[in-house]
Amino acid sequence: MLGPKQFHFSFFLFFLALNLFSQDKGKAISLKNIIIDIEQQHEVNFNYTEDNVSGLQLIPPKKSLSLEQKLQYLTQKTKLSFENLGNKYINVYKNQNESEIICGYVFSNTDKKPVEDANIHCNNSETATDSNGYFEFKKGSKNTFSISHVGFITKKVSTNNQDSKNCLNITLESEVTELEEIKTNPILASGISKNSDGSFEIKPKKFGILPGLIEPDALQTMQQIPGVNSIDESVSSINVRGGTHDQNLFLWNGIRMYQTGHFFGLISVFNPNLAHTISIYKNGSSAFYGESVSSVVAISSTPEAFEKNSFSAGINMINADIYAKYNLSKKSYIEISGRKSITDYVETPTYKEYFNKVFQNTTITDFSKNQNIDYRSDRKFDFYDATFKYVQKIGLKDQLIVDLITIKDDLRVFQSAAVNNINKSENNILRQQNYGGNLSWKRNWNNFNTTKINVYNSSYELLANQKTTNDNQIVTQENTVANNGFNLENNHTINSKVIFNNGYQFNEVGITNLEQVDNPNFYRKIKDVLKTHALILEGKYNDTLSRIIVNTGIRLNYIEKFKKFIPEPRIQINYGFNKNLNLELLGELKSQNCQQIIDLQKDYFGIEKRRWIVSDNSSIPIQRSRQLSLNLFYKKNDWLLDIENFYKKVTGITTASQGFQNQLEFIRTTGDYEVLGTEFLIQKKMNHFLTWLSYTYNNNNYHFKNYDYPSFPNNFELTHTISWAAIYEKNNFKIALGTKWSSGRPTTAPDISQIDLSDPILVYKKPNSTNLQIFSQVNLSSTYKWETEKGIQYKLGVSIINILNRKNEISEYYRISSLSNSIEEVETFSLQRTPNVSFRISF
Incomplete structure (x- = not known):
């Protein structure tokens, strides 16, 4: 079929x-x-x-x-x-x-x-x-x-x-301010710019090249922006200014996405050849964005104007994809895309490196540890994503858009071993998927008034099923999210300087967690539902002559279950001293009702351990954040300088949401984290050559007032991060070389002086009192494009991650070995040298 x-x-x-x-x-x-x-x-x-x-x-x-x-x-x-x-x-x-x-x-x-x-x-x-x-x-x-x-x-x-x-x-003649012109200069690479509201904007179809990337992957690209990191190289662990991944809001055409990574985090689920605009807000986001205490990543695949029919297909050493757009008429078109892993047919060197990286120190690899007798393993892993869009213009004023997306990762592993004439085997299934749909209607009443309405649904499921033959046991774990929403947005242009926006949003989220064991019998199923209403008011002032842009708004949330009102003011002020120098002030208060936690590190085989839960307004508080930043932006003679100082505090976090693997792993308490930092970027463009250097400083600390150590460094603190890149683009040839260096993340060592080694029980020093070794990586990428007389375009790309094959430790924890009854240090490492090759055809 x-x-x-x-x-x-x-x-x-x-x-x-x-x-x-x-x-x-x-x-x-x-x-x-x-x-x-x-x-x-x-x-x-x-x-x-x-x-x-x-x-x-x-x-x-x-x-x-x-x-x-x-x-x-x-x-x-x-x-x-x-x-x-x-x-x-x-x-x-x-x-x-x-x-x-x-x-x-x-x-x-x-x-x-x-x-x-x-x-x-x-x-x-x-x-x-x-x-x-x-x-x-x-x-x-x-x-x-x-x-x-x-x-x-x-x-x-x-x-x-x-x-x-x-x-x-x-x-x-365009009414474009000098301030806007300054902000739309390319940053980091062609196709990336910074807007007057402080957001970064990525245009994948105009994207140039970045070190290690041969495709405009949204979540890989955003990690080049100062202040955005992933402590384990995973797009499913992106933290912005110290926040956890679940504190970011990821939207695809207005649909909230609860799964962001393929291959359990190494590849973005968003097809890089589909999106038209990606907007990234670290601070000062619009009041129309809610349910997050950290950044906003809004991805739109709708073009600004109708485009001609097109078709493209590509393949790399992980997956193959296809894209097609067909105009049904002058006012309507359909657009489809699909991407699937090629691991069913071939295990490339890239796939092998990814597999080793993802499954190290999980129950999948622990099964065979120290067992070298008759060990067998049969594994199957694949993923896919597909999208569908239908656009219909109705008359001169109306537009209707339907968007659908489906994402799935599927892992099946059968393992068996014979040890001391005892047979042991396991059959493991792990499935992660996200479905989404959005129906939007837009009407331009006249030149000055526009209304947008959209209704959306997002469904997420994480399922693990383990069958153990030697004790005839079946263990099932399931985490599901059902999210429905309605958005109304009105835009009013008062005059050439003033715009007023208002709207209403309704959001219903239901989260279910299931755990079931058949031997011995155990069954637990918990379902929670939250309904939230939000009223939004927003005003924008843009004075070209005085070079002042002010955007201010407020979002008033009402949570039905708790009968609670939460106001969220936002502000953006941009002042141009002259055509080269701008000063920007951003501030926001935000809240979040859903978060991801880890009950046990071995949940879901230790691969995707996090499960979504809903706040209960007591033991699992509503997370709330406040953030303020001051930015200085200078651009002249192809030089660019961007300096930003920020302060951020998030309250209502739980220890279960932070991924502790020390003495706090089984302690349940709430607290906050506080970040003070600086982000610096300097860039120079010379003809076809572009080079830039970025530096980020973070001082990020937890505060748990009910714990023995009320203050200590955050798990996601990278005190110093430095990135450098050199990019050359001429005609159809592009090449980029870059390096990333960061101080090691915090870790907790055992206190050997207080441990009886003959019968050890782990006793730790102060949490996060030491650090891992420095992380350092050099990456390279290059692409070449050519076109035939018939208009068919071909594109070849080559990339190498970690050229020097440096062994970077990215996590470390301790446990008592069941085999030797001794303290065992468990280390996890980043990708080794990983090549990739891609080929694409378009017409």
Whole structure:
């Protein structure tokens, strides 16, 4: 049976083949279908009204004819006029109405692209431009009209003597402040910029290259931003300014994602060849973002304007993927993507390194430890993700979008061994998956008012099933999340300086945790549900002359179960001293009702140990954060300097959520963590060469007032982090070399002076009183792209992580060995030298 991605792709090929077959037979088909074929063959755009082409059928012109010959043929057969504008736009209208029509195209002065949905006011009537910037209206006694669009200066045009056979070409001047221009310069790599609200924006389709990356992976890329780290190289352990991974809000087209990593964290679940915009907020996020006390990562796969049909496919040493976009009409299109691991067919060197990294010191590898007699293992691991998008424009003002996403990781391991004539075997299954759907509607009431409504669902499941044959025991663990939501957002442009936004959000989350053992019998199932309402008010002020931007807002949360109101104010202030130097102040108060905890380190085979739970407002408090940062941004003569000082405090954390593997592993108490830090970035661009150096300082401490040691370093503290990269891009060749260095994470050593080694029981020193060795890694990546005469693009990429093959220790803990009854030190290491090769074809 065909899966979703195979079905949609087969449907696309069938439709195309059927269309071509019908033309080759020489039968009469509709003029509209002929126009679509000519658009695809010659890469042009026709502008017409449905009344002019409906009902017309004729034999299509031969494909071998030139564009002009085809237009002449259509003119003869239909008695319509086809006006060719630079072999790019073709205007279609009836001959008898030529003298009654004024037509034109509206373009932006900055990028020369068409301006869609620009409002045309003439003779007490109103129309709007289409996706090609085209408009038309009937002539009147006075043909002076105005053109307006948000972000552009309103323009008046007089056409009293305009010849209708020649459409106007009108250029609108952008209302862009100098402050915005400074903030949109590339940072770290092409395709990455910093906005005036303090957020980082990544455009994957314009992405250049970064060390160790050959694809614009969203979660790998964001780790290059100062203040963003992963203590174990996993995208499922990203911490921003000391926060745990679950304290970040990850949104894909408005859907909250509870699973972010494939291969249990080494690869992002978000297809890097799909997204159009990725926005990352470390602080000062919009009041429309809730349910997180750390950063926000918002991923959108919706383009700003309609694009032509496209198809691409690629493969690397971990997975293969496919992408297709097909325009159903000028106002609608579908988009599908799919990605699947290739581990079912081949175990590449990259896969082997990933597997060794993920499964070290888990129950999967512990099974065979010190057992070298008749040991057998049969393992199967694969993952996939798939997305579907449908976009429909309705009239001139409305747009409907449907987004679907499915993600799944599946691990099956059978192990057996014979020790002292005793057979032992285990059959382990671990499954992690996330489904999501979003229906959104947007309406532009006029130039100044817009409404957005979206309804979404996100479902997450983590399931582990272990069958042990020697004692005939079956252990099942399950963690599920069901999240439903409704969002309403209204945007009002008061004038050129002031924008006011307001909205309402409803969120319902239900989390279930199940544990079941059949020998001896044990069953526990806990389900909790929280419903939250939020009222949002937000104002934005942008004064170009005084170089001041102020964004301020408040989010008022109401939690039904606790009958509790939580206000969350946000503020962003940006002041430009001149065109080169800006000062930025960001602040926010936020809260979070769901978090991940670890009951036992061996849960879910020790691979994905974390499970989602809901706050009970007592032993599991609502997490709340406050953060303030001051940023200085300087840009001149291809030099860029960015310095940011910040303070952050998060209350309501539990010890179970922090992943302790020392004396606090089995202690349940609540507290907070407090971070004071500095982030520094300096960058220089010289022709095709770009180099940058970043440094981050963190002083991050826990506070547990009810514990013996009320204050000690945070598990996620990396006091010093330094990154450097050198990037060269010329034409279609790109290469990047970089290194990352950080001080070792905190760890806790046993107090040998207080341990009886003949019958040891672990006694620890003060928590996190020592540190691991320095982490150091050098990475390289390079890509080359070329294009054939037929417009087919090929891209080859090569990367090497940890070129020097340095053995970096990333975690350390202690346990009592059951075999030797002695203290055993357990170490976990980062990836060894890991190569990867990718190849991609696009057209």
